[in-house]
Amino acid sequence: xxxxxxxxxxxxxxxxxxxxxxxxxxxxxxxxxxxxxxxxxxxxxxxxxxxxxxxxxxxxxxxxxxxxxxxxxxxxxxxxxxxxxxxxxxxxxxxxxxxxxxxxxxxxxxxxxxxxxxxxxxxxxxxxxxxxxxxxxxxxxxxxxxxxxxxxxxxxxxxxxxxxxxxxxxxxxxxxxxxxxxxxxxxxxxxx
Numbered sequence: 001x002x003x004x005x006x007x008x009x010x011x012x013x014x015x016x017x018x019x020x021x022x023x024x025x026x027x028x029x030x031x032x033x034x035x036x037x038x039x040x041x042x043x044x045x046x047x048x049x050x051x052x053x054x055x056x057x058x059x060x061x062x063x064x065x066x067x068x069x070x071x072x073x074x075x076x077x078x079x080x081x082x083x084x085x086x087x088x089x090x091x092x093x094x095x096x097x098x099x100x101x102x103x104x105x106x107x108x109x110x111x112x113x114x115x116x117x118x119x120x121x122x123x124x125x126x127x128x129x130x131x132x133x134x135x136x137x138x139x140x141x142x143x144x145x146x147x148x149x150x151x152x153x154x155x156x157x158x159x160x161x162x163x164x165x166x167x168x169x170x171x172x173x174x175x176x177x178x179x180x181x182x183x184x185x186x187x188x189x190x191x192x
Contacts, residue, residue, distance in 0.1 A: 005043040007188040009033055010062050010071065013153070017068050023090050023130060030153070031092055031126050038094040038151055039124060044073060045186050049097075051077035051147045052181070060180040062188065063157045070157045072180070074139075076100065076148045081140030083165040084113060085176075089155035091129040095121040098141065098148025102127055105136045111171035121150065136166065 012033050021029070037043075048059040052075075062071040076098070084105050093102070104116040113136065120142055121127055129135055141148045152158070159180045164173045 004188070005037060005040075006061060006071070006186065009037040010188060013069060014064065017064075023132060026090060026155070027092070027128050027130075031128070034092050034094040034126050034151065034153055035124065038096045038126075041096050041123065044096065044149070044151075048073045048182065048186065049075055049147075049149055051075050051080075053077060056080045056082065056141075057181040058159065058178055059182045060159060060185050061151075062185065063159075067157045068155070070154050070159065072152045072154070072158060074150045074152055076141035076150075078141060078144050078146060082138055084136060084138045084168050085165045086131070086135045086163055087129050087154065087158070088131055088135070088161055088163055089158070090132075091152060091154040091158070092126055093121065093129070093139075094126045094151045094153075095123050096149045096151050097123060098143050098146055100148050100150055101140045101142040103138045103140075104134050105138065105166065105168060107136075107171070113166050113168040113171060115168070 016029055057075040059073045061073055100121045101118045103118040105113040106116055108114055119127060159178055162175055162177055165176055166173055
């Protein structure tokens, strides 16, 4: 951690949440904080940037002790993607490296889910998800020849939240708890 950028983000985001803000304020003021964090790609420790040849990786960077939020790096090898899934809490996704394609899915009268218009996220871009607006999507690495990394901030410790994956054709749901790829989290107070 070259200059405490993650620690600075965590402190500022904690101060924001202590004011018990609305989701709208989180998605405006919190988004600015996340944009600042991802504006320069020089702070994420190497061990939290490692792809897996088969599965995208979800590395916990910070979990608030009261489960108010978590910060996670998602690392995508070329061509990897998520299943169609939900979050159940608000979230912000900041693109740090590479490109990701997020495709919202919308429930149809017959119970199936149809894809909406995909959004391509480039470095510096922040997208949002929320059960209050649009919470079901699929995310994919938009590159076939390089990794992509995004920094996610969720309104809970997302690795222990019961969520759902969806079969788009049938609408069938299956519960899951994602957990994390790492056993240890970064020391936010370490000096460079």
